Amino acid sequence: MSFNPSLCRNESEVESKLIVQYLLPTLGYDASKWHQEVALGSIRLDFLALTSQIFPSATDSTPKVCVVMEAKHPKQNLDSHVRRLSRYLTRLRVVYGVLTNGKDFRIYELVGDQVKLNFQCQGIEIDDKIEKIKDIIGRDKLAEFKNNKPIDLANLVNLPQKPAPLISELIVSPSISLQLSDTNISNPKSMKTIAIYHNKGGVGKTTTTINLAAAISRKGLKVLIIDLDSQANTTYAAGLMKFETEEEDTLKDSNIYNVVFYPKSNYIPEIALKSTFTYPPVDVIPAHINLIWQEARLVDKDSSKTHLVKKLELVKDDYDVVLIDTPPSLNLYAKIALIACDYLIIPSDLKPFANEGLRNVKNFIEEIDEFRTFINKPAIKVLGVLPSKILTNANYIKATLPKQEKVVEERYGFPVLETRIFQREDLSRAIDNFVFEGDRQIPDPKSIFDFKPDSISAAEFEELANEVLEKVGLSA
Ligand SMILES: Nc1ncnc2c1ncn2[C@@H]1O[C@H](COP(=O)(O)OP(=O)(O)OP(=O)(O)O)[C@@H](O)[C@H]1O
Ligand SMILES: [Mg+2]
Numbered sequence: 001m002s003f004n005p006s007l008c009r010n011e012s013e014v015e016s017k018l019i020v021q022y023l024l025p026t027l028g029y030d031a032s033k034w035h036q037e038v039a040l041g042s043i044r045l046d047f048l049a050l051t052s053q054i055f056p057s058a059t060d061s062t063p064k065v066c067v068v069m070e071a072k073h074p075k076q077n078l079d080s081h082v083r084r085l086s087r088y089l090t091r092l093r094v095v096y097g098v099l100t101n102g103k104d105f106r107i108y109e110l111v112g113d114q115v116k117l118n119f120q121c122q123g124i125e126i127d128d129k130i131e132k133i134k135d136i137i138g139r140d141k142l143a144e145f146k147n148n149k150p151i152d153l154a155n156l157v158n159l160p161q162k163p164a165p166l167i168s169e170l171i172v173s174p175s176i177s178l179q180l181s182d183t184n185i186s187n188p189k190s191m192k193t194i195a196i197y198h199n200k201g202g203v204g205k206t207t208t209t210i211n212l213a214a215a216i217s218r219k220g221l222k223v224l225i226i227d228l229d230s231q232a233n234t235t236y237a238a239g240l241m242k243f244e245t246e247e248e249d250t251l252k253d254s255n256i257y258n259v260v261f262y263p264k265s266n267y268i269p270e271i272a273l274k275s276t277f278t279y280p281p282v283d284v285i286p287a288h289i290n291l292i293w294q295e296a297r298l299v300d301k302d303s304s305k306t307h308l309v310k311k312l313e314l315v316k317d318d319y320d321v322v323l324i325d326t327p328p329s330l331n332l333y334a335k336i337a338l339i340a341c342d343y344l345i346i347p348s349d350l351k352p353f354a355n356e357g358l359r360n361v362k363n364f365i366e367e368i369d370e371f372r373t374f375i376n377k378p379a380i381k382v383l384g385v386l387p388s389k390i391l392t393n394a395n396y397i398k399a400t401l402p403k404q405e406k407v408v409e410e411r412y413g414f415p416v417l418e419t420r421i422f423q424r425e426d427l428s429r430a431i432d433n434f435v436f437e438g439d440r441q442i443p444d445p446k447s448i449f450d451f452k453p454d455s456i457s458a459a460e461f462e463e464l465a466n467e468v469l470e471k472v473g474l475s476a
Contacts, residue, residue, distance in 0.1 A: 001026055005074075005123030008102030011459075014071040018102055018123075019047055023069075026130055028139030043088055044466075044475055046070045051143040063095050063110055065145040067137045072101040075456045079397060082108070084418045084467070086115035096137050107136055192472040193312060193322040194383070195341035199364070200357040201328035204347040204388035206233040207427055208464075209325040211457075214278035214447030215465035221320035221474065223282040224272065226308075228256055228337045229327040230291035237431045237445045238284045239276035255288040260307050260336055261298060268315045278447040283319075295332050305332075306375055308340040320474060330364055338368040343381045343472055346414065347388035347421075350404040358385070358412040383471050384417035386464070392422050419464040426455045 003022040008014045015036075024034050027049070034049040047069035068088055072081060078099050085097045089110045097108040097115070105126055107119040119136055121129050135141055196205045196212075209225060217223045227234040235241055235251065243249055258266035272283040298304040312322060324337045338344070346361055348354040369379045385408050390401065405416045421427075430451035435444040448458045469475045 002127045003123075005102045005126070008074055008123070010454075011071055011073040014074065014100060014102040015046065018100060018126075019069055019071055019098075023098075023126075024049060027134055027137060033139065040092060043091065044470065045088065048094075049137075049139070051139055051145075061093055063093050065095050065142045067096040067098060067142070068092070068094050069098040069100075072099070073456075073459050074102045076101050076459055077397070078104050078106060080420050080460075080463075081418075082115075087418070089115050096142075098137065107133070109136075191312075191316040191319050191322060192343060192474060193324065193341045194343045194345060194468070194472070195324040195326055195337045195380075196345050196347060197326040197334060197337060197361070198346050198348055198354065198357060199328055199330055199334070199360050200348070200354045203328075203349050203354055204386075204421060205229075205328070206237060206325055207431070208345065208347050208386060208388060208421065209234050209323050210237045210277065210431070211427070211448050211461040212464055212468065213282050213321075213323050214449050215461045216321050216323075216469065217278060217280050217282045218449060219465065219469070220280075221469075222318065224268070224285070224315070224319045224322045225275070225282055226256060226285045226322060226324045226337075227287035228291075228333040229287055229325055230289055230295075230333070231327065232287040232289060232291075234325040235284065235286040235288075236443070237277060238282075238286075239443075239445050240273055240284060240286050242442055251286045251288050252290065255286045255291075257288065257291055257294050257298075259285060259311055260304050261294075261301075263303060263307055263310075268311050269318075277445050278450050291333065299332055305336055305339055305371070308336055309375065309377070312340055321472075330360065334364070335368060335371075338365065338380060339371060339375075339377070341380060342378075343383050345383050345386050345417070345468070347386045348408070349389045350385075350387055350401070350408065355404070355407060355412070358408065358414065362412055362414070382414055383468060384415040385412075386417045387420040389423045390420050392424070417464070417467060419460060419467050421460050421464065422456070424455070424457045426452050426457050 001022060003018060005018070007017045020036075024047075029049045033052065034047055036047055038045040038048045045068050049067040049069065051066065068085070070081065070085055072078060078101055081099055085099050085108060088094065089097045089108065090113060093110070095110050096118075099106045099108065100123070103123045105121050105123055106117060108115050109118040119133065126133070196209045198205060206229075213223045213225050225234060225238060232241065240251065254271055256271070259268060259271055268285065271285050273286060274281045275284045324341060326334050326337045344365070346358070348358070365380055365382070372379060387401070387405065390397075408414055408416050427448055430446045430448045433444050433446050433451060434441050436442070448455060448461055452458060466475065
């Protein structure tokens with residue numbers, strides 16, 4: 001048997017042609033020894049290869065001599081996925097992890113509490129180096145480990161014998177499910193409200209809101225976007241500003257201002273509009289330029305800070321995820337967003353200005369959390385700083401980016417999300433999309449999935465949606 005990397009044109013071909021048809025059988029794992037789409041707690045693995053038909057106790061901290069395998073799209077840079085794989089290995093105490101996109105093949109190893117690169121080669125070299133690979137993660141090799149004290153998995157999970165089960169069939173029973181995410185809140189399937197905020201402008205808040213909403217909607221979840229920025233860029237990007245004259249502006253009297261101003265009318269279903277930028281469509285509460293001067297009216301009215309909270313409570317069975325886009329400011333609208341959310345994502349290009357701004361974000365969160373205690377809302381859960389508009393220069397990614405991410409964690413105490421959104425023209429072109437009607441040029445903004453579904457940016461936002469859903473307890 002041999003492997004030809006040119007056969008792998010997308011992620012599912014990497015899974016089927018490299019991992020299922022070539023790697024697993026060559027390494028000695030027959031169909032009863034590996035499992036696809038495995039859910040362990042909130043972690044979802046592409047593949048898990050075992051020496052026997054059993055998975056050692058997940059609560060046992062003894063390292064488990066088995067292999068997690070993660071397949072990526074051939075256009076994806078594996079460097080962006082190492083942290084996630086490392087987290088899987090350290091949390092699950094699994095010794096080996098394979099990460100591959102068909103072109104690049106790597107084996108990572110858990111040594112103590114550290115995850116180290118053990119082996120790397122190109123896809124075209126896999127065939128030549130298969131004996132070396134076997135020597136590290138071959139089934140016979142791993143079976144030699146004495147420490148691997150297994151527990152019969154069949155007793156612990158509803159595990160069909162063959163063929164390899166799907167995720168829905170292999171959900172590990174509560175007895176071995178793991179406490180993997182401290183960000184999960186108590187009711188895992190309730191509506192999750194996520195604000196996208198940074199007080200620095202132009203860091204990708206709107207781009208993140210729009211494309212994350214589209215990625216989540218494509219997974220069959222119901223999404224509501226709320227635009228709380230008077231620039232109304234999200235409203236535009238969602239395809240709701242196709243009018244040409246002020247007279248045609250129907251948003252003027254029906255937007256987020258109505259929701260936050262009136263206590264007992266103008267509820268979310270009355271104001272929400274169906275968007276046209278993505279399919280399946282998501283609902284959007286639009287913003288309007290008038291929010292600028294209307295802010296003064298709201299400031300005088302203290303209760304306006306909590307109207308959104310109350311109105312969201314009324315639609316908690318209608319949506320799975322609410323994404324709130326915010327202004328680059330510490331103003332009232334930013335406050336309203338942070339009061340209403342459960343979670344926060346902070347997009348940042350990680351440049352010095354944006355990083356320094358994180359101090360403001362931190363102080364702002366503290367101020368808002370104090371207010372939240374008065375209304376019996378738990379503190380904001382920061383999902384993390386999202387590296388956004390990141391340069392694609394290879395040297396920068398290797399040398400500078402990890403340092404910048406470390407600064408965020410060490411100096412500002414914010415976690416950094418594992419997904420990175422790189423600077424790519426497709427993302428801005430998708431929002432700037434136009435169509436012609438006769439000689440009229442009409443804005444027709446699209447999500448990246450609707451504009452260029454095979455682009456790397458689409459894959460990055462898919463990855464972001466997976467990470468976010470996992471962290472808020474909504475993953476499959
Ligand atoms: N990853 C990216 N790659 C390329 N261009 C991007 C990316 N992210 C954002 N942009 C572009 O950068 C500009 C600012 O992005 P965006 O509007 O999303 O930022 P923002 O934080 O919402 O800004 P503001 O603070 O003004 O609301 C836009 O022109 C957008 O198209
Ligand atoms: Mg914006």
